[in-house]
Amino acid sequence: MIELHGVSKVFPAPNARSEPVMAVSKVDMTIEDGEFVTVVGPSGCGKTTILNMIAGFERPSQGDILLDGEPVLKPGPERAVVFQQPSLLPWMTVVDNIAFGLTLREGKRGVDRTRLDGTLETMGLKNFASHYPYQLSGGMQQRAAIARALITDPAILLMDEPFGALDAQTRSDMQRFLLLVWTELQHTVLFVTHDVEEAILLADRVLIMSPRPGRIAATIRITLARPRHWDMVMDRDFNDYKRKVMKVLRPQ
Template sequence: MISLQNVSKFYPPTQKGGKPVLAVDDFDAQIEAGEFVCIVGPSGCGKTTVLNMVAGFESVSQGDIVVNGVPVRKPGPDRAVVFQQPSLLPWMTVFDNIGFGLTLQEGRKTRSHDKVAKIIEIMGLKGFENHFPYQLSGGMQQRAAIARALITEPQMLLMDEPFGALDAQTRTDMQKFLLTIWDRLRPTVLFITHDVEEAIVLADRVIVMTPRPGRIAQVIDIGLGRPRNWDMVLSPEFLRYKKEVLHILRPPHSQTAG
């Protein structure tokens, strides 16, 4: 469903006469419909660039990205994006922020109203419908941003470190919540994270990238059962996956380099 075919990305030189920056190099991956794929990799390795190309925010320099058989040329309502920082419209209430995409899409007020009310309840934001973003905690804002992304029931959900700024407990709550939603709606998810445990807990497959220029170092199938149980992070099987991913990210000979 999302096919990245030998995709490379050069950014233009930042200085006159400078060299273009190769951010992503020959990235080749197929993501099936309904699959949950995480990308992990060191800072600056090109994760956001990959996501932005799938989203249609950035063009590819070489190769092709094909979604449902159609080459990606621009953003589309089939691909909802959640950014690391909650991206709500500050002048709109929680209710209006969440309903925004739906109004554009459907224009039918009553049906939209019920739908927004329902997802607000699911997201634990009931009672905060008329609050403005600045009146919410960071975690609540991010839940509202995720609600806004999910309400149109997009086929694809592209998430760039969406829980990066949250405390550990809120983060775990959000991971559980995301998996519940994913189980119910089965969108195809491309989820970027720095956090190896988060990637393993969530994903069917983890794509591990090399430092820049980002290539795929390895793809690891996560054979842990679903629904995922958070006690499993201490299980030998989980720790084996964690060790495997960390080993790729930080091979023994490079450990002194951090």
């Protein structure tokens, strides 16, 4: 469904005294329809840059990105993004934030109230619909951001460290929740994370990136049974995967 062929990205030098930054170098990857792929790699290796190029916010300096065989030239409604930074609009209530994507696309009348209520319910935000973002916990804000992405029923979900700022318990709840949604909706997910355990627990495949300029250093297929549970991280198979990933991330 998503293909990257020899994709590189160079950012221009911010001023005369600095050099252009080669963020990503010759990346090839393919993501199948309905697949859950995670990307791990050191800070600054170009993970967000890759996500932004697939989302259509940035163009590659070299190479091609194809979506169902067609080149990606701009953002589109079949791709929803959950950003690394909190991204709810502070002056809108939770329900308005979630409906925002639909309103943009289809106007106010396009917003199906039943669907909106259903999404609020699934996300455990029903009693917070008319709260403002500052009145929510971090985990709830992130759930609202995910709800906003899911309500447009995207074929592809691009997630950039969505649970990075959450405590271990909330993070684990969110992982379980995301897997439930994914099993039900069968969309394709590309999920960036720093956390090796999270990368393995969620994925069909883990892509491991090298330091900048980022390349795909290794791909590891995860064949652990689904549904996955957090306590699998203590199993031997899981630790074997963890060792494999760590070996690529820290070769010495």
